[in-house]
Amino acid sequence: MNARTSRPAVSIRNVDKVWTPEGRTPVRALAGLDFDVAPGEFVVLLGPSGCGKSTLLYMIAGLEETSSGLIECDGLKVTEPSAERGLIFQEASLFPWLTIADNVAFGLSVQGVSPVRRREIAIEMLKRVGLGDMLDKKPDELSGGMRQRAACARALAMKPKVLMMDEPFAALDVQTRSRMQDFLLQIWKDSGASILLVTHSIDEAISLADRVVVFTARPGRVKTIVPIDLPRPRQSRDPRYHEYRDLFTELLADEVDRAFAEQEAA
Ligand SMILES: Nc1ncnc2c1ncn2[C@@H]1O[C@H](COP(=O)(O)OP(=O)(O)OP(=O)(O)O)[C@@H](O)[C@H]1O
Numbered sequence: 112m113n114a115r116t117s118r119p120a121v122s123i124r125n126v127d128k129v130w131t132p133e134g135r136t137p138v139r140a141l142a143g144l145d146f147d148v149a150p151g152e153f154v155v156l157l158g159p160s161g162c163g164k165s166t167l168l169y170m171i172a173g174l175e176e177t178s179s180g181l182i183e184c185d186g187l188k189v190t191e192p193s194a195e196r197g198l199i200f201q202e203a204s205l206f207p208w209l210t211i212a213d214n215v216a217f218g219l220s221v222q223g224v225s226p227v228r229r230r231e232i233a234i235e236m237l238k239r240v241g242l243g244d245m246l247d248k249k250p251d252e253l254s255g256g257m258r259q260r261a262a263c264a265r266a267l268a269m270k271p272k273v274l275m276m277d278e279p280f281a282a283l284d285v286q287t288r289s290r291m292q293d294f295l296l297q298i299w300k301d302s303g304a305s306i307l308l309v310t311h312s313i314d315e316a317i318s319l320a321d322r323v324v325v326f327t328a329r330p331g332r333v334k335t336i337v338p339i340d341l342p343r344p345r346q347s348r349d350p351r352y353h354e355y356r357d358l359f360t361e362l363l364a365d366e367v368d369r370a371f372a373e374q375e376a377a
Contacts, residue, residue: 119147126180158326197266203258
């Protein structure tokens with residue numbers, strides 16, 4: 112972990128979330144979440160389907176309110192979205208009618224950056240993610256991996272302190288996924304941002320994380336937090352890698368069974 116200050120980048124204090132959809136039974140998604148993310152730390156959220164991982168990201172992003180408890184970023188209570196907290200989804204949510212460079216520049220226009228400077232930043236960011244020769248392409252002219260890199264460039268252009276990623280590589284093929292993981296580690300080091308990444312993949316968690324937060328089945332609670340004490344780049348042939356894999360498989364198995372049992376009973 113390359114924490115630089117003692118103040119957490121994200122502080123999650125006793126957070127509950129109950130969804131109350133109109134005309135439907137309330138859903139208790141998260142209960143009593145309490146953990147911190149250090150500046151520059153890479154935290155992976157791992158847990159069974161429906162345990163509230165995405166819900167947590169939306170609350171940190173300021174897109175949803177907590178039902179109780181407190182979320183702070185850099186010491187300030189989260190009340191609304193901020194450029195300091197970027198969110199990337201499974202499918203790159205780029206505007207299809209804009210070029211890649213204009214997509215990256217778009218958020219900066221909201222911040223009042225001049226058109227010339229926006230273009231400069233967009234080019235710089237797209238070069239950084241290896242898309243320097245794709246500036247004037249539209250999203251549908253790019254592969255899925257390229258689109259995700261463009262989404263990363265757009266988020267990084269805002270210089271976020273926290274970058275949240277909701278299963279960002281789940282839709283990609285195995286080879287592209289592995290390259291994107293290497294790429295992500297590189298931009299994480301370069302940017303100094305904290306990363307919170309949701310995945311269902313145990314291997315992705317071991318390959319990327321400083322710490323893995325394992326959730327219980329719904330309502331999601333922190334089952335345990337496991338630091339990954341392996342040097343990077345992580346090698347799947349390392350016997351300790353296999354020990355982590357066995358540990359996470361065991362930790363998740365009970366929770367996945369519980370989640371299934373609940374779905375069948377519903
Ligand atoms: N907008 C919403 N309105 C009502 N209920 C919601 C809403 N969003 C999520 N939920 C419910 O909250 C629970 C947690 O959902 P969430 O998507 O956060 O879980 P998850 O762990 O990210 O799941 P998955 O791994 O399948 O993506 C689920 O039961 C879901 O149906």
